[in-house]
Amino acid sequence: MKIDRRSFLGLGLGAAAGVAASPVTWKLTDDSSIWTQNWPWTPVPRDGEVSFDDTVCTLCSGNCGISIRKIDGRAVKIEGKKGYPVNDGGICLHGISGLQYLYDPSRVRFPMVKSGDNWKQASWEEAIALVATKIKELRKNGMADSLACVTGSDQGSIAGLYKRLLMAVGSQNFYTTDTMDKSWEMLIAKMHGVSAAAGFDIANSDYVLSFGTGFIEGWGSPVNNFLANSSRKERQAKFVQVEYRLSNTAAAADVWLPAKPGTETDLALGICSAMITANLYNSEFAQKAGKDFDAFAKLVNEKYAPELVSRTTGIDVSKIKNIAVEFAKAKAPLAIAGRGKGDSAGSLMEFAAVHAINCLAGNINKVGGFWTLEKQPALTWPSLEMDDAATKGYAKPPVGAMVANVSGSSGAGTSGAGISGAGIFSAVVSSVSGQTTNSVSRLFEVVNISEKSPVELLMVYNANPCFTLHNAKAVKDAVNKIPFVVSFSSYMDETSQLADVILPSHMFLEMSQDIYSGAGIAQKVTAISKSVVTPVFDTKNPGDAIIEIAKAMEGSIASSFPWKNYDACLESVTGKLWASLSEEGYVASELTPPATSVAADFSVFANFSGIPAIEGEEKSYPLTLVSVDTIRLASGVFASSPFAVKTVEDTVLLKNDTLIEINPETADKVGVCHGDYAVISTPVGEAKVRVNVFDGIMPGVVAMPEGLGHSLGAAGEVVTKDGAGMARIVGATSIITTTGGVSSKTGALENRYIGGKGINVNDLIGPVTDPVSGLDVAWGIRARISRV
Amino acid sequence: MTQDNHGKAHKFGMVIDLDKCTGCGSCMVACMSENNVPFKEDETNKKDSLTWMTVFKLTNEKKFPETDICYMPRPCMHCGGKGDHGHSPCVSVCPATATDYGYDTGIVSQIYTRCFGCRYCMGACPYHARYFNWWDPKWPDGMEEYLSPDVSPRMRGVVEKCSFCYHRYQEARDRAYYEERRDNIEEGEYQTACTQACPAGAITFGDLHNPEHQVYKLVKPDPHQCGKPRNPKAFRLLERLQTNPKVYYISEREWVRKAGDNYRKGEWGQEKQPVHDKGHK
Amino acid sequence: MDSALIPEGAKRCPFPVFATGIAVVGAVLLWGVYAMGLCWLKGLNQTNMNDYYGFAIWIWADLAVIAIGGGAFFTGLLKYVFGIDELKNIINLAVVIGFICYSSALLILAIDIGQPLRGWFIFWHANVHSMLTEVAFCLSLYFAVLTIEFIPLILENRQIDKVPFFHNLSHNMHGIMAVFAATGAFLSCFHQGSLGGVAGVLYGRPFAYREGLLVWPWTFFLFTWSAAAYGPCFTLLVAKMFEGITRKKLVKDNVIHLLAKISGWMITTYIIAKIIDTIYWAGVTAPDMGFSFMDFYSNNSFYGIWILFTEIVLCGIVPAVILTIKKYRENKKLLLVAICLGVFGVCLNRWVMVLQVMAVPVMSFDTWALYLPSWQEIATTILPVAYGIILISLAYRYLPIFPQEQELYGTK
Ligand SMILES: Nc1nc2c(c(=O)[nH]1)N[C@H]1C(S)=C(S)[C@@H](COP(=O)(O)OP(=O)(O)OC[C@H]3O[C@@H](n4cnc5c(=O)[nH]c(N)nc54)[C@H](O)[C@@H]3O)O[C@H]1N2
Ligand SMILES: Nc1nc2c(c(=O)[nH]1)N[C@H]1C(S)=C(S)[C@@H](COP(=O)(O)OP(=O)(O)OC[C@H]3O[C@@H](n4cnc5c(=O)[nH]c(N)nc54)[C@H](O)[C@@H]3O)O[C@H]1N2
Ligand code: SF4
Ligand code: SF4
Ligand code: SF4
Ligand code: SF4
């Protein structure tokens, strides 16, 4: 057949029509759309049987009850536990994000030993033997006391095991990070003469006067506070917030009193003065306090009369008097101190001034008032054996000892720098109730100023001092100087990056432990958490790690740790409580006033002449930088989860830049507009930031959020046992991140969802030591902003 | 096209007390966690960040110290549309029927596998409640283990939004049918993830057609005004556009209520009422 | 070299010159194709669009090419339905432009959707309430019509015409072209309108929303009208460009002036309607939603009142005056000014109805959203322009798109 042009075309058209009409076209079209619905790179979650498992969230001191929803045993969602005394079903955004912490890319997946710039995988046996050998060597050389330990809190049996190990080895160098709870405990000891924790019955108070507490920014027990705040309308309770910035708490309050930063104490005493003058105070307390009270009355009336205080604080006299009257006349008034989330300590005298208002109102240990709560139920530890080396070492004072000095309220202007001049190994100045404080800031300061580090081996558990302590850069220097650092962190955080060995802990969903509700809640809840998910990586309960280290050291140390494992230890030390704890999961104590009514000792105010000033002089630093908390950013040991970071506003973090918040007036003076870049300098450091202009902040004050500026990941490579690089295993590539102008190279185990974002405000603020309590009480620093 | 629902259609809705809301963001995260919402390394461009529930921050624009702020959580409003007939701004424009109005629930659905990504619905929604998957969803290695099978992860190129946690409704409904209660779902049986999580108890969820439910009691929707609240402290966002949202806000603060809509100079307080078509039902 | 393909008696530039020109434009085309490939493979994250700007430059380009392509349906309508025979001398050009514009619009839509492989859902799962459904149906059908209108022109190529089958086919198709033109005009009226409806039905967007007739908002009618009014301006502009580049007279003045006059009167009536619409919207529709007119034109650096002035006065009233008054219309320079303003004006109108709609805040606490397209968006927007240039150059070179060329050339 001859194919001419015509038949060719005919054939072509015919074929085309045929194909179009055949099912092939339609099938292919359909397939193409089905394919887009089944892209292999879009995950398909497995289905299965639904179950729930309860435990307690320990991401913050709130310790909410949580319920984990599982599908076929796989955890898929965390929800608040209904009926739990702390949170009754509510939950904060960090708690919900718990599962993101479980699979966080910066999790340390197995024990690791530093080798040069890189990390090498080790087995648990090797890593534990290494640490045990180091400690043994120190003891052999008579340096038992050069073993130090930093933890986030001294509550619970795991912290107890660390403390016990130190004691058995022979060292008093056990440190916890400073929090407002510590300040309150010291104050209660001084003013009420009892060893107790502070409880605030916010939910039953009809008048709360807060001095800068981030009541709904994460202070105390966050969810508990939220619930109390929400019921305010129905309870007809009033809430007054004293703060230099319109925080979310201030915005939620009925009255916002923007007192100038650092004058909260003045305001508190001014209110006391107004109450005394108007004879609106509880005379029972005053009579018991005797002439100490008269001295206090004289002090406040002469130096802190509302008229005088009005000038320093910037609050109208009438407002001060009005607050005093309202407070005194309220049925259940309550004054609270402890800035922001309460993650840092506060000046003891500031707390005393605020608490004096409570005492004047006489609402101690009453419904809706301030409570002195029995501290955590005592754990029953077996007796401890100390050999010679231990006894000798334990006799030596701790490196970071600060002896609180109550009579010598040496007044304003004392800063961290001033303290550093004091004798290095001798404890600083005299006594309060004979109580010495181990100050973690002081510890690192001493390490830095000593020629050779007095700490040979540092263990860090549930703490990240290289990020959370003031002047974090100096803390890093100190940690670098310590010859051997053992981290028990689950994450490649700032402190574990500088460690020599990491013995990675389970994260909270993977482990059991005993938990005690913290300050802020007027009820003590003791709980037991349990492992609700199978550990994802080769990690351990830190309690087990400590017991194994002790066992590896043999002798008296090993015999001081007689338990088979941590779970056995937990069961034995919780003693009588164990039965109900293991059955119910928690035990909540009812509020019962102590048998004997507490008296108030006003002698703390003898020689009072103010509180420590923040660092820096006004001339070169005309502004005040304050670190502020926001509930959407985790600012403690844990970095924020990807979910949490997602909720952060673009007026706080923009790309990798932190925004500082300033008033339009301040912006005009500096000559910057919203969104502009600027450099903020303080006596401690400087950083490039962007500007967020906001009307709700006092002119002259600069606010910077806590919780940014993390670098999470290992510098260098992580080499696994089979010789393969971790970077290859997790698919991470080495990148250069710029954090605060400093280049830090991170590679494997990297979290880029929060890591590398923004500036750590603690790099700009140095510690300020409270001469009364010995704690670091810095809340800000003087600063300057310049345009770029 | 009212479906027979044994004589009674639901109208699920939400009431948010703005005076209780603290701006904590739990609702946002609860939603992301419940609904497998993905995340990226940089989420600071809020205009391409998937947050079915988002919390706006409003200010009264006054100078220090008269400044005030208010946080306004915004899920999808599940608009009933003009006359509350189900022609929501978004549903009425979707060319492929990939988003639809549930006449038995009042819920505006989103069918990811049907959506072809034209984004017309996003232009139609004045609340920015719709989000486009500009990127493939990606979880760090291993993290996809926590994904829930109740809600399918979305593929790149489709639109997603708040579903009022529809899968929770399905579960409650299934249980009700199984227990031979037909469609009789108790108030507590179907609650959204954000409502459940809110630590401030600022969110209330329920059936606006059921006078026993809290949401009804709080706002007292007017059936002759397409559900306009009769509680003077309650309002709906952009009431004047007649989108007829099923999300209501409550605030004692006048400036907050005023910020809920647009008013020309001098109009506030004596604003023209939108002339609603006759309400649904 | 390719002289055998060139229409008889027509003079064209040497093939190497032509090939070089095509190669240069082809390079731009390839750049666009590359960007298109990126968008298809990697997704729309290649653009600068976001959740506030779900519709952006592509939709504008779509609306704009369809508006300026409106010359095809309107000229067809005038010639075939109203029997204005002189227009046969420009109808071929109008059809080619129309074909290019509509094929470009379809291409852009295929890039613009997040799931291109599911594009056919718009037909399969059609929602009859959606303006976009109407757009999709009318657009595809009208594109089919334009293809049918284009085919006889291709068949008129000197070589193809030699094949008896094609010669006859062409002849027969011409015979029934009126039916297609009428169908096309009807379809086109609808989809031009539904494109206007796309914005006009958005009752959540007070800047775009218009009341209307039955299910169609006023913008529906305004879009059809403006496309009919301004489309011929673009046809004339392309003719003028050809004349400029080839330095030859290709269309007789009487044809040009006739089309210009028709366009002028259309613009006049359109702009009156547009002014009435604007006044009603500004005075009644928007205030009912709580907006004063100036809310839409202030507080930002770009969308000032200038934009409305430019659209209505500069690009509406001015060309209307020039084109309706014989003296001005017949002044070569003024004519050129008028058709340029016309083309710019209708594109600006489409810009406003897409981009400004997205930019205007609706919630009282929302802010203006501004947007800059990414290079991928720009390249893919230029892609159809390059494609159009190539196609029209080929058409000019090998097809008799200017029937008067020979006559004019001969008498010159
Ligand atoms: N309890 C209950 N059961 C029902 C119904 C109900 O209302 N309640 N409704 C019934 C009805 S109408 C229907 S249509 C069916 C629907 O039932 P299914 O078809 O099971 O629908 P889904 O649960 O929505 O999605 C199924 C799975 O697809 C996954 N998936 C999502 N996207 C993709 C993808 O791109 N690729 C692949 N491979 N997987 C993907 C999801 O993660 C999910 O695990 O259920 C029926 N059964
Ligand atoms: N958010 C979200 N949206 C979705 C989906 C999703 O998974 N999530 N899935 C999509 C899918 S796959 C589908 S099929 C649709 C389903 O969407 P719909 O078709 O709306 O399905 P249902 O919600 O099951 O509603 C069916 C209605 O029928 C009523 N009904 C039950 N039995 C009978 C009967 O015997 N007679 C009559 N007359 N009525 C009866 C029920 O009470 C109910 O009101 O939803 C789509 N939309
Ligand atoms: S408040 Fe604290 S304890 Fe409660 S869920 Fe949040 S992080 Fe966990
Ligand atoms: S969880 Fe509740 S309090 Fe927190 S932002 Fe959402 S609605 Fe407001
Ligand atoms: S809020 Fe937006 S997405 Fe939700 S129903 Fe209304 S228009 Fe649609
Ligand atoms: S983007 Fe999807 S849901 Fe939205 S209109 Fe287009 S097809 Fe419909």
Ligand code: SF4
């Ligand atoms: S109702 Fe469900 S889907 Fe909607 S915002 Fe709340 S949690 Fe998210």
Ligand SMILES: [Mo]
């Ligand atoms: Mo279905």
